[in-house]
Amino acid sequence: MSASAPITGAVESPTITAESKTKESLDLPWQVVVHNDPVNLMSYVAMVFQRVFGYPKEKAEMHMLEVHRQGRSVLWSGVRERAELFVQQLHGYLLLATIERVN
Template sequence: MGRTPFLSNAGVTTKPKPVEETHTRHLPPYNVILENDDDHSMQFVVEVLCKALSVAVERAVAFMLEAHESGRAVVWTGPKEVAELKLEQIQTFHEVRQSDGKKLGPVGCTIEPAPGP
């Protein structure tokens, strides 16, 4: 029976493959900003925040008061796509002013990149 001769790798050198470094690129977080709003009632703004962000009433009141007193409040921070969704959810709510029946637009809200560390 024929045997396959043993081939020696002696004298054969192979270059090691270079190690590829992988870097995970983290996307910057985005803030959802509630803007001060003199058109909508404070109660309506609190209700919108509770529904759109699933936060407790106490937290929604704190956000609303911060926006009322300082002009704006960061109400949520996270990935850009989710921030866009939160913004859209907030903007789906509209209030009808009781004094004159006027339908008001959405609560003032924007998104922007969160400041770096």
């Protein structure tokens, strides 16, 4: 067997770019918004608010009525990761929820 010829051709190092998040997107608080839907019972929605956010019954019912009457309610505001977690939990209970940047 003969020795193989060396491979000619340079292999370039991969370029690694860090995921960039602007200071603005990190600093601004985000809010968890629950939207009205025609499916869930009001008592169920209030119970979900108690379980997910630890709200007392009165506060949970206040937010539930706001959702029912105004079509939406801001339940919490803070860092984005925590807001995303709350939205995932609310989706687990089949509620319509989103996060929005606070302006």
